[in-house]
Each structure stands twice: as C-alpha cells, then as structure tokens.
C-alpha cells in the first residue's frame with residue numbers, strides 16, 4: 001500500500017486481471033460515467049478485456065464521450081460471461097449499483113467476477129469490496145481515476161481528458177463548489193496539457209439544454225412573482241404550459257432553484273399541475289431558513305432546505321395556502337434567531 005487511499009492496491013488488482021467488469025452507480029452522473037469510461041479506455045490500451053455496466057441509461061449529454069455507447073445493462077450478461085475483477089466506480093455503497101426486478105446489480109456482477117475492488121470518494125463508503133480505495137477528501141472519483149491511470153502507466157490523451165474532465169467538472173459544479181481545490185485545478189491543467197477540447201465539453205455539460213426544457217423555463221419565468229417584501233418567490237406551471245412546451249415533468253426538475261437566484265429572497269415555491277389532478281409543490285430555502293416543516297404540514301416531506309408536497313386543490317389555491325405558510329414560517333423562524341441569510 002503506497003498511501004492511505006490504497007490506490008496502488010487497486011492498480012495491482014487491475015494489473016493482475018485480464019478481464020475487468022466496471023460498474024457505475026444508478027441514475028448515473030458525469031463522475032461515475034466519465035471515470036469509468038476513462039478507466040475503460042486506459043485498461044483496453046493495456047490489452048485488457050473490459051465491459052462497463054450501469055443499471056440506468058447514460059444521460060444524453062454524456063453520449064458523445066468515447067465508449068458511452070458501449071455501456072450495458074446487466075440483463076445483457078451472457079450465460080457464461082465471466083471476469084477476473086469487478087471494479088465499482090464512484091459507488092458510495094453496494095446498493096447504489098442499483099437493482100433489477102429480483103436482485104441487486106452488485107450481487108449479480110460479483111457472482112460473475114473472481115474478486116472485487118473499488119475507487120470512490122464518499123467518506124461514508126462502508127468498504128464493501130475486497131480491495132478498497134476510498135478517499136473522502138477527493139472532489140471527484142475522476143481525480144482518483146486519473147491517478148490510477150498514472151500508476152498503470154497510461155498516458156493522457158484527448159479522449160481520456162474528455163472523460164476525466166466530465167467527471168471532475170460534474171462533481172465540482174463546473175469548478176465552483178467548495179470542493180474545488182488547488183489539486184482540482186492541477187488535475188484540470190494536466191487535462192489541458194493532454195489536449196482537452198474544453199469549450200466543446202463544457203458546452204455539452206453546462207450550456208446546452210433541451211428545447212422543451214428551455215421553453216418550459218421561459219413560461220415558469222414569466223409566472224415569477226415575489227411576496228413578503230421579495231423574501232419569498234413563487235413560480236407556477238399549468239398542464240397547458242407543459243403541452244405548449246412539449247415538455248414532461250423531468251424538464252421541470254431545476255426550475256424551483258431559479259426562485260432563489262435573487263438577492264434577499266430566502267424561500268422559493270414552485271407549483272405545477274400534474275396529470276393526476278394534484279398540485280406538486282417544490283419548496284426551497286436558504287439556510288438557516290427551512291421548509292421541511294411546511295412540506296410536512298401539507299402531507300409531504302424532504303430536507304430542511306429542499307422539500308416538497310402535493311395538494312389536491314386548484315393551482316391558485318395551492319399557491320395561496322403554501323405561500324401563506326411560508327410567510328408565517330418566515331416570521332417564526334426569524335423570531336427564533338434565523339438571521340438574514
């Protein structure tokens with residue numbers, strides 16, 4: 001073992017393996033996919049046979065990464081398909097590999113592999129493999145994947161840089177979150193040296209938005225109004241808005257966050273009509289303000305600063321009821337010492 005992170009042990013396991021089964025976590029993001037694709041490219045270059053599994057489809061905006069089209073569902077496993085080593089990538093606990101109708105994906109794959117290893121950066125990881133390299137201080141699994149490729153003697157090139165950039169940029173929120181350290185920028189610099197097509201991949205990750213999402217957001221923005229001296233914001237969407245935009249519920253998943261983009265606004269409500277007749281309300285707050293109690297009062301739940309509930313009434317009535325609860329909570333929470341955020 002060369003470090004507390006045990007990366008050399010994983011490198012040794014990879015060197016010894018002729019065939020490797022990579023697995024990404026369910027609801028895959030740029031880190032789990034980008035890291036695994038980089039490892040795939042590097043390991044194939046070393047003459048290994050590599051297959052990459054993920055229980056869910058790779059997001060459309062990652063499909064242009066090299067190897068993204070070769071990611072497989074476990075259902076595609078051949079009857080006699082076996083591997084020397086299973087390598088879990090960016091998987092915080094075994095069950096995050098996902099499950100099929102009747103089994104855990106990790107168990108299905110483990111049964112086909114000689115032994116198991118992992119690279120991950122979640123401090124809560126219970127070390128569920130035989131060889132574990134877990135660094136809770138690493139901003140992205142992509143940083144560990146890059147180091148691992150270095151230990152294996154794989155030189156970076158444009159393709160590897162694209163995959164590793166996707167991983168690192170995803171988990172650092174485009175190099176903006178608190179985990180964006182000098183080490184992250186040093187890794188990014190190495191990717192630039194290797195020929196990273198930065199503007200192209202950045203555009204895919206952080207600029208491009210599907211047309212229905214754009215049109216739906218425009219309608220939500222048109223509905224934006226402020227209450228309580230601008231401390232609460234409200235946006236709404238009707239079923240007609242969804243139809244006119246060609247959008248589905250998933251295209252509305254980031255709209256509520258727009259409600260907190262104004263200085264001085266500390267609570268946001270986004271309410272939308274659902275096909276089932278209910279009104280889905282998404283609530284957000286800036287700490288120390290919280291909205292989980294409000295969501296619970298209407299039969300929902302969630303986290304202190306991000307929660308939701310569904311009301312069975314008209315859209316305007318739902319907005320009136322929830323925003324009134326927000327106005328009241330604002331008073332109470334202020335009274336309890338929650339200062340201006």
Ligand SMILES: [Mn+2]
Pocket residue numbers: 031032090121140141171
């Ligand atoms: Mn990650």
